[in-house]
Amino acid sequence: xxxxxxxxxxxxxxxxxxxxxxxxxxxxxxxxxxxxxxxxxxxxxxxxxxxxxxxxxxxxxxxxxxxxxxxxxxxxxxxxxxxxxxxxxxxxxxxxxxxxxxxxxxxxxxxxxxxxxxxxxxxxxxxxxxxxxxxxxxxxxxxxxxxxxxxxxxxxxxxxxxxxxxxxxxxxxxxxxxxxxxxxxxxxxxxxxxxxxxxxxxxxxxxxxxxxxxxxxxxxxxxxxxxxxxxxxxxxxxxxxxxxxxxxxxxxxxxxxxxxxxxxxxxxxxxxxxxxxxxxxxxxxxxxxxxxxxxxxxxxxxxx
Amino acid sequence: xxxxxxxxxxxxxxxxxxxxxxxxxxxxxxxxxxxxxxxxxxxxxxxxxxxxxxxxxxxxxxxxxxxxxxxxxxxxxxxxxxxxxxxxxxxxxxxxxxxxxxxxxxxxxxxxxxxxxxxxxxxxxxxxxxxxxxxxxxxxxxxxxxxxxxxxxxxxxxxxxxxxxxxxxxxxxxxxxxxxxxxxxxxxxxxxxxxxxxxxxxxxxxxxxxxxxxxxxxxxxxxxxxxxxxxxxxxxxxxxxxxxxxxxxxxxxxxxxxxxxxxxxxxxxxxxxxxxxxxxxxxxxxxxxxxxxxxxxxxxxxxxxxxxxxxxxxxxxxxxxxxxxxxxxxxxxxxxxxxxxxxxxxxxxxxxxxxxxxxxxxxxxxxxxxxxxxxxxxxxxxxxxxxxxxxxxxxxxxxxxxxxxxxxxxxxxxxxxxxxxxxxxxxxxxxxxxxxxxxxxxxxxxxxxxxxxxxxxxxxxxxxxxxxxxxxxxxxxxxxxxxxxxxxxxxxxxxxxxxxxx
Ligand SMILES: Nc1ncnc2c1ncn2[C@@H]1O[C@H](COP(=O)(O)OP(=O)(O)OP(=O)(O)O)[C@@H](O)[C@H]1O
Ligand SMILES: [Mg+2]
Numbered sequence: 001x002x003x004x005x006x007x008x009x010x011x012x013x014x015x016x017x018x019x020x021x022x023x024x025x026x027x028x029x030x031x032x033x034x035x036x037x038x039x040x041x042x043x044x045x046x047x048x049x050x051x052x053x054x055x056x057x058x059x060x061x062x063x064x065x066x067x068x069x070x071x072x073x074x075x076x077x078x079x080x081x082x083x084x085x086x087x088x089x090x091x092x093x094x095x096x097x098x099x100x101x102x103x104x105x106x107x108x109x110x111x112x113x114x115x116x117x118x119x120x121x122x123x124x125x126x127x128x129x130x131x132x133x134x135x136x137x138x139x140x141x142x143x144x145x146x147x148x149x150x151x152x153x154x155x156x157x158x159x160x161x162x163x164x165x166x167x168x169x170x171x172x173x174x175x176x177x178x179x180x181x182x183x184x185x186x187x188x189x190x191x192x193x194x195x196x197x198x199x200x201x202x203x204x205x206x207x208x209x210x211x212x213x214x215x216x217x218x219x220x221x222x223x224x225x226x227x228x229x230x231x232x233x234x235x236x237x238x239x240x241x242x243x244x245x246x247x248x249x250x251x252x253x254x255x256x257x258x259x260x261x262x263x264x265x266x267x268x269x270x271x272x273x274x275x276x277x278x279x280x281x282x283x284x285x286x287x288x289x290x291x292x293x294x295x296x297x298x299x300x301x302x303x304x
Numbered sequence: 305x306x307x308x309x310x311x312x313x314x315x316x317x318x319x320x321x322x323x324x325x326x327x328x329x330x331x332x333x334x335x336x337x338x339x340x341x342x343x344x345x346x347x348x349x350x351x352x353x354x355x356x357x358x359x360x361x362x363x364x365x366x367x368x369x370x371x372x373x374x375x376x377x378x379x380x381x382x383x384x385x386x387x388x389x390x391x392x393x394x395x396x397x398x399x400x401x402x403x404x405x406x407x408x409x410x411x412x413x414x415x416x417x418x419x420x421x422x423x424x425x426x427x428x429x430x431x432x433x434x435x436x437x438x439x440x441x442x443x444x445x446x447x448x449x450x451x452x453x454x455x456x457x458x459x460x461x462x463x464x465x466x467x468x469x470x471x472x473x474x475x476x477x478x479x480x481x482x483x484x485x486x487x488x489x490x491x492x493x494x495x496x497x498x499x500x501x502x503x504x505x506x507x508x509x510x511x512x513x514x515x516x517x518x519x520x521x522x523x524x525x526x527x528x529x530x531x532x533x534x535x536x537x538x539x540x541x542x543x544x545x546x547x548x549x550x551x552x553x554x555x556x557x558x559x560x561x562x563x564x565x566x567x568x569x570x571x572x573x574x575x576x577x578x579x580x581x582x583x584x585x586x587x588x589x590x591x592x593x594x595x596x597x598x599x600x601x602x603x604x605x606x607x608x609x610x611x612x613x614x615x616x617x618x619x620x621x622x623x624x625x626x627x628x629x630x631x632x633x634x635x636x637x638x639x640x641x642x643x644x645x646x647x648x649x650x651x652x653x654x655x656x657x658x659x660x661x662x663x664x665x666x667x668x669x670x671x672x673x674x675x676x677x678x679x680x681x682x683x684x685x686x687x688x689x690x691x692x693x694x695x696x697x698x699x700x701x702x703x704x705x706x707x708x709x710x711x712x713x714x715x716x717x718x719x720x721x722x723x724x725x726x727x728x729x730x731x732x733x734x735x736x737x738x739x740x741x742x743x744x745x746x747x748x749x750x751x752x753x754x755x756x757x758x759x760x761x762x763x764x765x766x767x768x769x770x771x772x773x774x775x776x777x778x779x780x781x782x783x784x785x786x787x788x789x790x791x792x793x794x795x796x797x798x799x800x801x802x803x804x805x806x
Binding site: 162167174 | 359
């Protein structure tokens, strides 16, 4: 195999692994935003779940149990966020930023308390397909949770576009007053959307820890939650394009990691910011507001 | 034993602070009847209906549904009780398709094919033609109204409430709506409440009528046993000269100041896609020109251009002979063009700002020092305007959304008319106003013209055009298709000129 092909394979492989947590979380954030919440606490959901998954994996000895715990922890953050901002109407950005800071502080402290150890879910490789040139290894040799995306992406799409729940949720995000008049429980739908967002962002965070890395380290999500928000905006509130955004950010991240190994020397501090700069650039160039939910980030209370 | 009425309200009272919106209201709605509800702006009609829908809770009083006492906690419960409402301001979600909006009002899984077929069937049965796949945001007011009604009817309500449904409809559309309502009432035995400020509609379309004044019921009668004059008198509480509302106004008097030859407003070749197609129109200082046509022929696009909301694809706007750079925000208003936009909630007001702020919003320069807004001056000016235009508000500091629909409209009128513009564009200015307020508005517009302001009235109402304007231009598919002095205009000629569509 030529070195170019090998390099490409390496970058693709790590690109997919880096994009996967973003994709999970983006499926969640997409739903939350369609319901009208610009949910900033994805970062907290992912980071909390990353920590929780390793901790629970250590306690139970099962990486899969850890993964599950991550999902639940993410959902917990989502329900706290939902209760605060769509029941007691605290400003959603304030709630999100406080949760992010809180989870970062808490996990940074807990990680110093004891050794969490290494836990990782099994790897699967699809016989036959894994031997395909260039694409074989990146696509068909993975930690198994990646393949959950194959079910979760269509499910998310179906829920939002085809189910009654999704219809009501979109109405709540576009025009809460009209939805309310129609008899839809706007704030309940928004809380539920946040719960879904939490569960999926949690899955993304947990995948990062027990799936990819196999351990937890301080602030291991490092702002990936914000990339997820950027991906949804970049995607113009369409699921497909949002996932394209995740792939682009994942690949950019992979490229950053691969460059030194390929013999290029670039200031590493500068490189770390590359995906974020790219996100900013992509949003500047490609964002359309067309599908922006009409009441995004606007709290709803019946006027009286 | 006589069957219980579909709905009976007993002694409903609702206060907002010092304002008593409803004061011991008794109202009985029988099956198979259209019940008209009349009253001045702010009389409490919408509040009463919001209580029936559970959007507000009464302070005291009881509601019986089919003879059983009920408490209504919200729209979903109201729907379960068979009470449904077509709103004064629509309850549709713009980015969704017609069928999705209809599905929203129902329950159970969303079956696209079934809902679309249902929409088609209901459309057929009631004569409400509509494409189930159209995006609601792209529909005209009349079509949106149809969707609202379909959405309501698909829930099979026993009580159907319509709050000023005709304020956005043309005459033909209103007539069509009443025919549908009649069918709904006669064949399907529902009870209908119809709120309208147009007395002629109440007397022709309803079986029974209730008039409320300042929250109290002042008249309850079978429609056949009353007259428009009596209804107007009871609404206002004194003898009134019946004018516009009854549609018997004589042609407008010739303007006091002869229309000067100078064009104050000149529109040349305005084109927007979709909307306007090479539209040309001139308005001289001192004249009132009417732009007449059925809803959806480009009036909205023209309003958007003249409010500075859209930049036309081609064409120019000249104010007092000088072309206006339409790409510059605020250029039109700086050039001396004032506008009362058609969709007030979209472009005219900020519902969450106070009444006072809304009143002076476009003229902050007048009430500001070098840097800061002078609150005292702002309040003084707002108070003067509110008094002059008879705006009833809980207080000048309450958010605009707490005002009744008609009073919100008065706020926009007061602000724009008092701005002393060179050119005044008023789109559907009398929408939502009660009889008295319409008369007052017409007098003010005439005074504007005689003071040398060029006035352009965009209206779908023939009576309004005939009563108010000196010259009328008809619009059809975004073009001016006819122009004549109002003195030579009548329903038939104008109808022909608008492609027979109005
Ligand atoms: N949320 C609120 N807070 C304070 N006052 C309110 C509120 N809602 C309504 N009001 C007041 O109650 C009164 C009745 O209003 P309502 O909307 O019922 O009038 P209406 O008869 O429907 O008038 P219109 O013909 O103009 O629509 C008004 O004086 C209004 O200012
Ligand atoms: Mg009203």
